[in-house]
Amino acid sequence: MGHIVLGYDGSAAADSALDWVAERVSTRPAGVVLVVVANMFHAERPVIARFAEEASERLRARVPDAAVDIDIVDGRMPGTLSRSAQGAELLVVGMHTNARARSVFAGAVALRLTALSAVPVVLVPAGWAPRVAPVTVGLAADGSSDAALRFAAVEALAQGQPLRIAHSWLMASPLPSTPAGIGSAAREAHAAHRAILDEAVTAMTREHPGLVVEATLVRDNPAAALTSQASRSSLVVIGTHRRGLLTGWLLGSVAWDLVGELGDPICVVPPAAP
Numbered sequence: 001m002g003h004i005v006l007g008y009d010g011s012a013a014a015d016s017a018l019d020w021v022a023e024r025v026s027t028r029p030a031g032v033v034l035v036v037v038a039n040m041f042h043a044e045r046p047v048i049a050r051f052a053e054e055a056s057e058r059l060r061a062r063v064p065d066a067a068v069d070i071d072i073v074d075g076r077m078p079g080t081l082s083r084s085a086q087g088a089e090l091l092v093v094g095m096h097t098n099a100r101a102r103s104v105f106a107g108a109v110a111l112r113l114t115a116l117s118a119v120p121v122v123l124v125p126a127g128w129a130p131r132v133a134p135v136t137v138g139l140a141a142d143g144s145s146d147a148a149l150r151f152a153a154v155e156a157l158a159q160g161q162p163l164r165i166a167h168s169w170l171m172a173s174p175l176p177s178t179p180a181g182i183g184s185a186a187r188e189a190h191a192a193h194r195a196i197l198d199e200a201v202t203a204m205t206r207e208h209p210g211l212v213v214e215a216t217l218v219r220d221n222p223a224a225a226l227t228s229q230a231s232r233s234s235l236v237v238i239g240t241h242r243r244g245l246l247t248g249w250l251l252g253s254v255a256w257d258l259v260g261e262l263g264d265p266i267c268v269v270p271p272a273a274p
Contacts, residue, residue, distance in 0.1 A: 002089040003031035005119075006059075007081045010051045013094030013126040018055055020124045020265065021092050022062035028158055031067040032059060035084045037077050048072055078113035085119050090267075092122045097263050110259055114240065114268035120151060122235075122267045123259060134214060135159060136233040138226050139167040139200050141193070148239030148269040153204045153211060155267075159234060162212040165200050168225035169193040169217070193217060223258055230264040237267045 006021050008014045021032060036052050038044070049072060056068045073080055085091035095110050114121045137152035139145050149165070156163035169189055194217055201215050218225040230236050238258070258266060 001030055003033055004090045004092060005081075005085040005088040006032055006034050007085075007091065007093040008034050008036055008052065008055055010055075011094065011096070011126075013096050013124070015055075015094065016126050016128040017092050017094035017122075017124040018059055019062075020122065020128055022059055022066075023130055025066050026063045029065070030089060031069070033069045033071055033084075033088070034059070035081060036070070036072045037075055037080045037084075038072055039074065039076055045072070078109055078116055082113060082116040082118075085117060088119050090120050090122055091117055092124060094124045094126060094128075095259070097125045114259075117268075118270060120267050120269045122265055124265050125263050127263075128265060131234050132161070133232055133234045134162040134164040135235050135237065136164040136166055136226070136229045137237040138222060138239070139165050139197060140239060141167075141196050144271065145239035147272045148237045148267075149200060149204065150207075150272075151267070151269045152235075152237040153208050155235060155237070157208055157211055161234060162214050163204060164214040164216060164229060164233065165197060165204070166216045166218065166225055166229050167193060167197045167200075168220050168222050170219065170221065190217075190219070226258060227262060230262050233264060235265050235267055236262065237269060239269050240271065 004021055004025065006017060008018065024030075025032060034052060034056055036048055038048055049070075052070045052072060056070055059068050060066060071084065073084060075081075081091070081093075091113075093110065093113065110123055114123075135152050135156040137145065137149050139149065153163050169192075197215050197217050201213050204211060204213050216225075216229065218228065220228075226236055226238070236258075
């Protein structure tokens with residue numbers, strides 16, 4: 001049996017992450033390591049140990065059979081937490097959205113954590129509540145989402161929900177100089193991106209014969225495409241490049257738009273090891 005690392009800082013968002021983990025391990029047993037990253041004086045340790053123990057007891061109350069360990073480690077975010085999660089199935093943290101940083105897992109730190117982590121990172125917004133809905137994955141055209149696609153398919157099967165593959169496209173620049181040329185270019189672009197999406201659907205149905213797969217092709221930017229699907233999803237899954245930055249299908253501000261604003265759980269999956 002594998003284990004999940006829950007990054008915990010005592011905030012409301014961290015409590016939502018704890019609820020997400022409890023919901024998951026109640027149906028898919030896994031050990032839980034509750035990690036508190038502390039950069040502190042020795043006198044603060046009893047306070048941190050107390051709220052970590054309270055969180056552990058809350059998790060055990062939700063899932064009595066869960067094996068829960070506490071690990072209080074000295075260091076700095078996000079590197080220390082990322083290293084603590086090596087070998088885990090998942091790293092789960094909470095984060096506040098639509099607000100200034102109110103916990104160590106907010107904003108840019110969360111983005112850096114997803115860039116550093118060698119395991120999938122689930123970012124759970126404060127106030128999260130379970131939702132019975134498809135698992136949505138953002139499909140890139142450059143292969144950077146391959147691991148995310150496979151992760152999302154397994155997650156959808158485990159939840160007993162459909163897998164929704166969302167792919168977006170926009171016209172390349174510069175545009176043709178005539179209306180007829182623009183129309184022809186748009187049809188060609190649409191066909192090319194439809195082929196990318198169809199290939200992904202075929203691959204997932206072949207790998208998982210019992211999986212229901214939905215395909216969504218959106219003419220919009222990637223952040224808008226995923227945002228439009230998020231409220232109808234139990235989880236939104238995205239991928240990264242091996243160089244660690246959220247690039248490719250997610251470019252700069254797009255990643256920030258999703259992680260900082262989307263009020264739904266996001267899972268960022270690193271590429272598979274070569």
